[in-house]
Amino acid sequence: MSVLIFADQADGIIKKASFEALSYGNKVAALLDTTAEALVLGNVTDNVVTLGKYGISKVHTITDISLNHLDTQVYASLIAEAAGKTGATVVVFSQNQTGKAIAARVAAKLKAGLVAGACALPDVSSGFVVKKTVFSGKAYANISINTPIKVISLNPNSFPVTVAEGNAEVSVLNINIPESKVKVTNINKIVGEIPxxxxxxxxxxxxxxxxxxxxxxxxxxxxxxxxxxxxxxxxxxxxxxxxxxxxxxxxxxxxxxxxxxxxxxxxxxxxxxxxxxxxxxxxxxxxxxxxxxxxxxxxxxxxxxxxxxxxxxxxxxxxxxxx
Amino acid sequence: MKILVCLSKSPDTTSKIAFKDNNTLFEDAGVQWIINPYDEWYALVRAIELKEKDVSTTIHLITVGNADCDAIIRKALAIGGDEAIRINVQNNDSYYIAAQIAEVAKQNNYDLILTGKESIDYNTSSIGGTIAELLDMPFISLATKLVIEGSNAIVTRDIEGGEETAEVSLPLVLSCAKGMAEQRIPNMRGIMAARTKPLKVLEPAAIETFTSVVNYEVKPAKTSVKLIAADNVAELARLLHEEVKAF
Structure with missing residues (x-):
């Protein structure tokens, strides 16, 4: 059993929204009395050992450079397999552009209930209930996830990043990477501006x-x-x-x-x-x-x-x- | 080419958001229902543009919901599209809805399945990805441009701080965002034609639901704005520093 957090990267650097997801996943793991583990896909320049400071005990990596481009089909397949291998009962994403692209796909593959746009920790006192924003931020819904595996995609900037001492163990996952049907031909980044x-x-x-x-x-x-x-x-x-x-x-x-x-x-x-x-x-x-x-x-x-x-x-x- | 456009009914943006039955149901009294704007402006209109370029294209519209949806489907048909399908069931679980659509899609060999980037009521951004997974198709989210070249699609999508363009073979599922197309108002000819276009009502397939709504909460209103006099701007700077800790 574990909570698996997908740590999303861009240009080899783990995104800030992922630190929120990691901190959130760590707290979910504490609620369930289990460990928080992270998954990083692609080549990153960050030292993933340092994800330990967000409470992550183990970081699983698949470092193939082809994974620096998001293909939802490939990612979903790898994340679902990693979830299986790590015995994850909860999988956490950030509901950023990447989370919006893959969280639902991973949930469908795992036959797991999804709360996308979560804004608070789950209530596990009876069942597993997650609060999310609805109606473009005008209201909240408390959603009960009724499947053995749960997928949560956390709204960016809705959960504080907590940092402590600690290093994570790094484990290279040996999973075959399916062939991508999506060929990236051009990336156009606006330089010199904060996204x-x-x-x-x-x-x-x-x-x-x-x-x-x-x-x-x-x-x-x-x-x-x-x-x-x-x-x-x-x-x-x-x-x-x-x-x-x-x-x-x-x-x-x-x-x-x-x-x-x-x-x-x-x-x-x-x-x-x-x-x-x-x-x-x-x-x-x-x-x-x-x-x-x-x-x-x-x-x-x-x-x-x-x-x-x-x-x-x-x-x-x-x-x-x-x- | 065969295109399926997924539509959802949502309350008009200006609707008052309230709940009933001990906060377990959306209060729909007096609510004006519309086609979810992203489904209409971006997914539907882009499909129509593709048909205008290639008249052999067929466009099917699909929605999952009860008979309340018929008015918005007729409006969508008035904007364009050849026929519509409504799966006659009311459900809030996004997996359930997507799986119903996937069941219909399996029987129709669509080349392209389009959704809006999210619905303005549940904001989950999950229908497209789920359909793609169930049909084992590529899925690109937050697409802002789509060009069809033979059996390939050239798709541009938003990424943090920029955009990415990729080539992918059809069939394909896309969630559509701003840039894809512009809103169109149905004209009289479209409204007349929509009356006779087929609207098939199907009963739902047996699909499990994975989630359920426990209850809703209206976001509490902000207590009240702290107004600072226009000749005391230094005070706002101080508040941003000391209370908001912005710098």
């Missing part, structure tokens, strides 16, 4: 900024906070900003620790993309903007005055604290 879906802090601008020429102050604030940039749908539709920055129901759904919305009124379609954020700050000239109802902090004021001033004050504090 929106991975960011801790997101600074977002809306129509209230009046035009693309006014984004300098948004970029300056984002730079001070090491934040990713985002925008509302009208801004992307007007081509003021690239489409990969669009958050909302039709764009990306994100859940950063801090979301700063500037000149965005907060239409329900926009909220559907951001209301899983931990803290929301709204800066808007209109005191009636619906976004203030979902915000933790707000300033009713002119962004063109408030934002540069905010960046200046933040920089002052950063400067002060560095001494």
């Amino acid at each position: 929106l879906t991975e960011a801790d802090i997101v600074v977002s601008g809306g129509r209230g900024l009046r035009g693309p020429e006014n984004w300098g102050m948004i970029e300056a604030l984002a730079q001070s906070l090491h934040a990713a940039l985002a925008c509302s749908r009208p801004v992307a539709d007007a081509n003021w900003r690239p489409h990969h920055e669009h958050v909302g129901q039709t764009g990306y759904q994100i859940a950063p620790n801090l979301y700063i919305a500037i000149g965005i009124s907060g239409a329900i379609q926009h909220l559907a993309g951001v209301n899983r954020s931990k803290v929301i700050v709204v800066i808007n000239t209109d005191p009636e903007a619906p976004f203030f109802k979902s915000a933790d902090y707000g300033i009713v004021g002119d962004a063109f005055v408030v934002v540069p001033k905010l960046t200046e004050e933040i920089n002052k504090l950063i400067e002060k604290n560095s001494h």
